[in-house]
């Protein structure tokens with residue numbers, strides 16, 4: 024079941040020639056449904072209704088890691104035997120469930136019908152269902168759909184699919200509108216506000232964020248919109264934005280002091296911000312970030328790190344670990360490598376960094392053990408077993424669940440990696 | 453379609469994983485998409501297991517669907533056998549693979565692996581986790597257990613198997629240690645414990661024991677019934693949770709094992725603790741129970757006969773045990789709640805206003821919201837349910853643990869008296885409370901005294917009901933830890949009688965009405 028091919032080395036773009044190891048074995052990653060865990064926090068008037076199985080419901084509650092403290096804004100319409108028997112009935116059932124849900128939650132403005140593996144396999148057409156229900160409930164509640172199924176999406180690709188579904192709902196920018204900036208990809212509110220202030224300082228006044236916190240706040244998009252990706256996994260979203268006429272800026276991700284500066288620089292260049300103004304606005308933050316990062320450098324410098332595939336943020340994070348923390352990259356795994364969006368990142372990776380795409384978890388574990396890294400970045404299913412073997416680990420899920428982007432979070436990001444090592448040093452049991 | 457915000461049980465293949473992960477030398481090849489690998493973290497994170505569950509997932513993708521998912525499954529089986537060299541293999545499908553109908557059992561058999569391969573049919577759209585665990589264990593026992601060689605000759609010491617403990621079980625690790633010790637003490641030798649810690653070759657030896665002990669019927673009843681029928685092994689079915697049940701358990705073991713009647717109560721403290729005067733205040737505390745079937749039934753007995761609580765509500769999410777739980781409810785003149793919708797459970801708790809909830813982690817959250825003391829007695833499990841210390845629920849030590857964990861959330865008795873005595877003291881204001889800090893959070897609507905923390909409890913009064921100054925003043929004299937209850941009861945009383953303004957009289961009428 025394992026096909027691993029060495030594909031042609033990518034063109035040298037500032038870094039040395041290295042090949043990408045492509046694996047097609049067992050993947051130890053979440054499916055796209057998991058994105059709901061952070062999307063529903065971000066989009067405060069949206070509800071995510073997974074049309075799936077008990078497994079899907081169990082995945083989301085397990086990945087969320089916590090029990091529910093209040094009635095959550097996500098749920099699963101669990102399909103039962105009779106739903107599989109006839110699609111008409113399944114559609115009727117879905118209508119019934121949605122009606123009940125909307126009656127129960129008058130605060131909801133946007134309802135996502137989220138497809139799962141079972142709904143995809145039985146070919147339950149959620150796009151049509153969403154259109155039908157939208158016809159009934161709009162304008163009070165908009166109904167959209169996307170798939171977070173594990174046969175089509177890996178972990179963060181669920182966010183990509185959700186955002187791509189929202190793009191058509193964004194208002195059209197007025198013809199002849201002045202250039203605007205759109206930041207795509209979920210950021211913690213606090214990070215979003217920091218960036219807003221920085222763009223403000225740069226004199227880029229018209230800045231929108233996708234997703235917006237509320238449906239009514241969706242920013243307009245049009246041919247004058249320049250898009251800056253705040254997350255690396257937005258393949259379909261970027262395409263949908265381009266279809267609306269927007270153009271993509273090429274930049275590394277705003278991870279670490281360097282990444283944040285380069286990311287902001289891409290916007291500054293596009294909006295003709297003077298070099299001096301850029302310096303004035305970013306210097307303080309950049310210096311703070313560098314100081315914060317430097318505090319942890321000693322703990323990480325020269326250490327060897329192995330990253331398992333998880334969220335696609337592995338490459339930006341590896342770039343940060345190598346360039347700002349002085350770590351040595353043994354292997355950088357990613358579930359999917361989007362060369363276009365990551366071109367600026369790949370150019371910054373140190374020569375010889377081994378990248379793997381996809382996964383064959385047992386083989387990867389073999390490679391990892393052989394390499395005896397100082398630190399492994401991996402998912403929750405692998406972390407404790409590796410720790411028990413004596414290997415220090417950092418849970419990759421934190422790179423998604425905690426704010427790491429921007430100057431003010433660079434130190435926190437460094438600390439995430441320094442902590443497991445510091446802990447080992449302190450423990451004498 | 454069932455609208456589900458949160459679920460008490462996972463899908464049936466997670467039950468199968470609990471069996472596979474509990475055992476050694478068994479491997480599970482699961483035809484499933486990548487997202488289903490989340491289940492690994494249940495074991496590695498919640499239970500803090502130091503090894504990955506012995507599960508290979510095929511992680512087929514959409515692009516495989518048109519092609520050869522069956523071949524993918526066979527490759528996965530072969531690779532898993534080569535890598536892990538298990539003694540036996542179980543194979544099956546998760547919800548998605550069930551729909552593509554690849555027949556994992558048939559596919560695995562045609563590979564001709566030199567080990568037993570057991571096919572699991574776990575209908576994902578009908579059944580749930582515990583059923584899946586039970587079915588898997590039953591299939592393993594059916595497939596692997598051999599009858600004892602030769603005639604049944606009783607040895608000098610009777611022997612038994614302990615059936616039921618799994619990975620990710622609520623206190624299974626600790627219960628097992630306790631019950632094992634108890635059995636050894638009363639002169640019974642344990643032949644095999646399964647599935648926890650057993651190898652397939654141990655399952656093969658089940659037939660050698662004189663009888664079986666079914667610790668967790670939700671897991672092991674089906675297997676025990678098979679062993680009873682196939683090998684004539686009787687089963688001990690009393691679930692030894694609580695002092696009375698543990699005594700019954702010992703008596704049943706003695707009867708089945710042909711031992712003289714015995715007692716083995718060294719270290720049993722619950723009976724005396726419960727009779728000591730400090731426990732007087734526990735009398736008649738109104739308790740609500742929600743758990744898996746066997747734990748709910750057992751908790752009802754302990755709560756009512758060993759702690760003298762009143763059972764005001766009981767329910768379970770295990771439909772398989774609806775009958776047993778309904779029978780207990782009937783004994784107490786109440787109706788059982790059989791549901792897996794936690795919102796229904798929450799509604800019932802809010803309506804019953806118990807003084808103590810014995811439930812799952814979900815009820816713990818509900819309890820927190822409503823400001824009601826709570827102890828956790830059942831799966832679904834949380835990382836807190838795997839404490840570092842020994843903390844069994846079963847046996848006499850288990851009963852000691854129950855006493856501690858159920859009573860501590862309540863205000864301690866003597867302390868309650870002191871608080872009453874000093875309630876008018878200026879120092880005894882709303883901020884200072886029990887030094888234990890265990891006072892249940894008072895629940896009161898916004899009109900309450902300013903110093904009171906604002907809890908997240910729903911008020912039962914419509915905005916039209918108000919308190920007059922005298923009643924409000926009097927309410928303030930009531931110790932803060934019971935004030936919330938007094939307020940709620942009074943408001944409920946007023947609401948039921950259509951009283952718009954609560955006066956001193958209403959307050960005391962309500963007190964008389966609710967007082968025992």
Ligand code: SF4
Pocket residue numbers: 054055056075076078079080082138139140141171172173174485486487488547548
């Ligand atoms: S992988 Fe598919 S079946 Fe499994 S939880 Fe994700 S969507 Fe549901």
